[in-house]
Structure formats: C-alpha cells, structure tokens
Amino acid sequence: MTMFGYRVPMMASLLVWCVIWEIVGRSGAMFLIPPLSDVLVAVVALVQTGTWQAAAITTLNSFLLGMFFAIVVGVILGVLMGRSTTADSLLGIWVNIFVSAPLSALVPVLMILFGMGETTVVVTVFLFAVWIIVLDTRAGIQGVPKSLVEMGRSYGASRFTLYGKIIFLAALPEILAGIRLGVVRGVKGVVIGQLLVAIIGYGELFELYSRNFDMVNFWALTIILFAAAMGLSALIENIEKRVDYYAGVR
Amino acid sequence: MRNITAQAATAAARPAGADVAVEVRGICKMYNEIEALRGIDLDFPAGKLTTLLGPSGCGKTTLLKIVAGLIPATSGEVRVNGNTVTGPGPERAFVFQDFALMPWATVMRNVGFGLELKGMGKNERQAIAQKYIAEVGLSGFENKYPHELSGGMRQRVGLARAFAVNADVLLLDEPFSAVDEQNRRKFQEDLLELVEKEKKTFIFVTHSIEEAVYCSDRIVILSRRPGRIAQIIEPEIDRSASPDAIRRDQGYLDTVEEIWQGLKHYVD
Numbered sequence: 001m002t003m004f005g006y007r008v009p010m011m012a013s014l015l016v017w018c019v020i021w022e023i024v025g026r027s028g029a030m031f032l033i034p035p036l037s038d039v040l041v042a043v044v045a046l047v048q049t050g051t052w053q054a055a056a057i058t059t060l061n062s063f064l065l066g067m068f069f070a071i072v073v074g075v076i077l078g079v080l081m082g083r084s085t086t087a088d089s090l091l092g093i094w095v096n097i098f099v100s101a102p103l104s105a106l107v108p109v110l111m112i113l114f115g116m117g118e119t120t121v122v123v124t125v126f127l128f129a130v131w132i133i134v135l136d137t138r139a140g141i142q143g144v145p146k147s148l149v150e151m152g153r154s155y156g157a158s159r160f161t162l163y164g165k166i167i168f169l170a171a172l173p174e175i176l177a178g179i180r181l182g183v184v185r186g187v188k189g190v191v192i193g194q195l196l197v198a199i200i201g202y203g204e205l206f207e208l209y210s211r212n213f214d215m216v217n218f219w220a221l222t223i224i225l226f227a228a229a230m231g232l233s234a235l236i237e238n239i240e241k242r243v244d245y246y247a248g249v250r
Numbered sequence: 251m252r253n254i255t256a257q258a259a260t261a262a263a264r265p266a267g268a269d270v271a272v273e274v275r276g277i278c279k280m281y282n283e284i285e286a287l288r289g290i291d292l293d294f295p296a297g298k299l300t301t302l303l304g305p306s307g308c309g310k311t312t313l314l315k316i317v318a319g320l321i322p323a324t325s326g327e328v329r330v331n332g333n334t335v336t337g338p339g340p341e342r343a344f345v346f347q348d349f350a351l352m353p354w355a356t357v358m359r360n361v362g363f364g365l366e367l368k369g370m371g372k373n374e375r376q377a378i379a380q381k382y383i384a385e386v387g388l389s390g391f392e393n394k395y396p397h398e399l400s401g402g403m404r405q406r407v408g409l410a411r412a413f414a415v416n417a418d419v420l421l422l423d424e425p426f427s428a429v430d431e432q433n434r435r436k437f438q439e440d441l442l443e444l445v446e447k448e449k450k451t452f453i454f455v456t457h458s459i460e461e462a463v464y465c466s467d468r469i470v471i472l473s474r475r476p477g478r479i480a481q482i483i484e485p486e487i488d489r490s491a492s493p494d495a496i497r498r499d500q501g502y503l504d505t506v507e508e509i510w511q512g513l514k515h516y517v518d
Contacts, residue, residue, distance in 0.1 A: 154318055154342070154344040157367050
C-alpha cells in the first residue's frame with residue numbers, strides 16, 4: 001500500500017483501526033465496545049489468572065487431540081482418494097458435502113452421542129478440520145507428476161518406498177496448505193464446540209463474560225484467541241514456504 | 251545408408267553376427283478401443299543406439315515404456331538378454347522426457363537415487379554419483395537443486411542417474427525435446443561420446459529426423475496409428491568426423507531427406 005508517495009507496511013492499517021476503536025471506546029457511545037487500552041490491560045491480567053490458564057489448557061488439549069486425528073485421517077483419506085478412483089467416487093461426494101456443510105448444526109447431535117464433555121469438543125474440532133485436509137491432500141496427490149511415479153517404479157522402488165520417498169513428498173506443499181486451512185477451521189471448531197457444550201474451557205469463559213456483560217474481559221479473550229489462531233496459521237505458512245521453495249520447478 | 255524395407259524387415263531385423271540385447275516379439279497394445287501398436291517384431295543390437303522415429307501418436311513412447319516394463323502389452327513379448335520382461339528391472343534404466351527429477355533433492359541425491367533404492371550405502375553411492383556427474387559435465391553442481399539448473403542441465407542429471415545404476419539397456423524417451431536448440435546440439439554430441447564410452451545399448455525415441463540421423467546406428471520408422479514398422483534405416487555415417495562436418499555430410503543430408511519423404515504423407 002502506498003500513501004502520499006510513501007510505502008506503508010500492511011500492519012499500519014491495523015494501527016488505524018486500533019485508534020478508531022480507542023476513540024469509540026472512550027466516547028462511551030456503545031457499552032459493547034470498551035476502550036482498547038482497557039482491553040489490553042485485561043489481556044495481561046487475564047492470562048495470569050488460574051481460571052484462564054485452566055481453560056486454555058483444556059482448550060488446547062481438545063484442539064490438539066482433534067487436529068491430530070484430523071491430520072492423520074485427512075491425509076490417509078486424501079492419499080487414498082488421490083490414488084484410487086474407486087475410493088474417490090465412493091467418498092468424494094461425502095467429503096464435498098461436509099466441507100461446505102454448516103457443521104455447527106451438528107454439534108447438538110454430537111452432544112447426544114458423545115456427552116457434554118471434552119469428547120464432543122474433540123470430535124467437533126476433527127469434523128471442522130478434516131475435510132479440507134482430505135480435499136487438499138487429494139489434489140496434491142493427483143498433481144504428482146506421472147513421470148515421477150514412473151521414475152520410481154523404473155528404478156525399482158517398492159510400493160512402500162514409492163509412497164514414502166516420492167508421492168508423499170511431491171504432494172507435501174498441498175498437504176501443508178490443507179493442514180494450515182484445517183488449523184484455522186479447527187480453532188473455530190474448538191470454540192463453537194465449547195460454546196455449545198458451554199461448561200468447559202474457553203467456551204465456559206466466553207459464556208460467563210458475555211452473560212455478565214463483562215465486555216472488557218470478553219474482548220480480551222477474543223483477542224488472545226485471534227492472535228493464537230493467526231500465529232498458528234503463520235507458523236504453518238512459514239513451513240509451507242520453505243517446502244514450496246524446493247518444490248519450485250514442478 | 252542402408253535401407254531395409256518393411257517387407258524384409260523381420261528377416262533383416264536380426265542383425266547378422268551382432269548380439270541382440272532386446273527382442274520384441276509380436277507386441278500389440280490396445281488402449282480400450284484404440285489400437286496403439288500392431289504386431290511389432292524388432293531386435294535391438296547390443297552396444298548400438300537404435301532410434302524409434304515416427305509421427306506423433308504412432309506409439310513410439312508406448313513401445314519404449316513396454317520395453318521398460320512400465321506399461322503391459324496387450325499381447326506379445328519383450329525379452330532383455332533372453333529374459334522375458336514382466337516389469338521394470340535393474341538391467342534397464344529410463345530417461346524421461348520431462349526429466350522426472352525430485353525437486354526437493356540435490357543433484358547428488360537425484361543422480362544416486364537409483365542406487366539409494368537398491369539399498370546401497372551413502373558413501374558408496376555418492377562416489378558413483380560423483381563419477382557420473384563429472385561424466386555428464388555437471389561437476390560443481392552437486393549440491394544444487396533442479397530448479398536452479400537449466401533444462402539441458404536437468405536432463406544431464408536424468409542421464410547421469412540412468413548411467414549410475416549401470417544398466418545394460420538405456421531407454422531414452424524424447425530426452426532433448428524440452429531442451430533448447432543450442433543445448434540440444436551440444437547434448438547430442440556429448441551423448442555420442444557417452445555411447446562410445448559406456449558401451450551400452452541405447453533405445454532412443456525422438457520425433458526429430460535430424461536428431462535420429464545424427465545420433466543413431468539404426469533408425470526404426472513407425473507408421474501412424476496403429477503403429478507398425480514402416481522402415482528400418484541404418485545411416486552408416488562416419489562418426490570419426492567432427493560434429494560440424496557430419497552435419498554437412500552428403501550422406502547425412504540424403505538420409506534426412508529420404509526419411510522426410512517417407513514421413514511426409516503422414517503430415518496433415
């Protein structure tokens with residue numbers, strides 16, 4: 001972005017919005033929006049409380065567990081669908097339905113199946129994240145150059161080495177892109193899951209603050225969550241860029 | 251130049267006295283309803299470079315991949331050193347049209363990959379890879395990645411990888427078609443030196459008449475789909491002359507012309 005002939009970094013726009021938020025907050029026009037400075041102070045205070053730390057650990061736990069299963073299942077299904085047309089036509093329609101379906105609507109059903117606890121949240125994270133990983137992995141596998149597979153076969157690679165040393169690595173950029181998008185969806189999943197279950201982790205805190213109109217703490221919680229999601233996504237993007245560099249000539 | 255007509259091909263396809271490295275017997279290939287190859291009988295003499303030449307879609311690459319064991323024939327048989335081909339084998343190495351290099355691996359690892367798949371130890375295979383990297387003229391590029399190399403250099407990596415596994419038969423699928431013209435000429439000259447030096451059997455697929463005549467001991471011309479043997483020509487060019495002299499040689503030019511006359515009616 002350029003402004004008055006100067007190159008302005010992308011983050012500068014964020015600063016503008018922060019200033020607007022502060023002004024609106026200070027004017028007291030809307031009680032829903034407290035001044036940003038108060039919120040930031042609350043962030044610092046909040047992370048030091050035991051309640052927040054316990055909630056964060058519960059949440060992180062559910063998230064990581066759900067993501068782990070989503071990545072394992074997603075990559076395996078994606079590879080299967082990318083390599084076998086039978087698996088592709090058998091599963092393709094379901095994956096495409098679920099990737100665009102409003103999964104939040106399913107959470108109450110999950111509660112009946114898995115109870116009012118962490119299991120439901122883990123399953124929610126899994127369901128939010130897994131489909132996009134399947135689709136991206138499938139696309140990556142299908143994009144592996146045919147000649148690279150033939151090369152492996154003609155130089156005597158076994159089926160196992162063919163997958164481990166060639167197909168998987170060749171599809172890695174797309175698989176990582178799928179995981180990055182899956183992580184972002186997984187964060188949504190963990191919050192929605194906990195909100196609807198409403199008795200554990202971050203969801204419980206959100207529920208507590210919004211019900212008591214404690215907007216300062218509510219926004220503090222939101223900012224921490226956003227920062228965490230963006231940080232995770234940026235981390236994976238970083239790995240992705242490094243892999244893309246080596247895969248540059250495909 | 252010796253022209254062996256199609257009628258006499260089956261008899262003359264067996265070169266008198268010379269060893270035969272690859273025998274192709276009654277190969278037919280159907281892709282669903284489309285007949286790609288029909289009744290191919292062909293012998294490839296050991297230690298020679300034989301070119302498969304023909305209009306696009308004549309099945310020359312298909313035939314090469316059947317010899318490689320990468321695609322099964324519908325009927326017929328291929329024997330390499332007397333053994334029937336059922337799949338890829340260590341006595342054959344393939345050079346790909348699009349190089350088929352692993353973009354995440356260095357030149358060194360790519361060249362040694364055939365040996366890596368055989369389970370050879372790292373030091374041993376790097377020593378062998380090093381030798382062939384030098385032989386194809388890529389010394390100093392061992393730790394580069396494929397995207398840092400030009401097209402011609404990438405194919406040199408593909409060639410070094412094929413040499414490194416020490417196969418008897420090298421199968422080259424239009425190896426120079428993705429290489430620019432200047433590099434291609436230099437590469438053809440280098441290839442001839444390597445053919446001389448390595449004493450291996452080369453089967454070479456190309457659609458360039460000049461390339462075929464320049465490089466080959468024997469040219470097999472395939473007809474349009476379904477692919478059949480239309481002509482077998484042995485250019486008999488004196489290769490002791492300099493590359494530039496060869497390209498101006500009357501015998502060379504006549505052979506190019508004759509093949510062109512034979513192929514012209516396939517062009518729309």
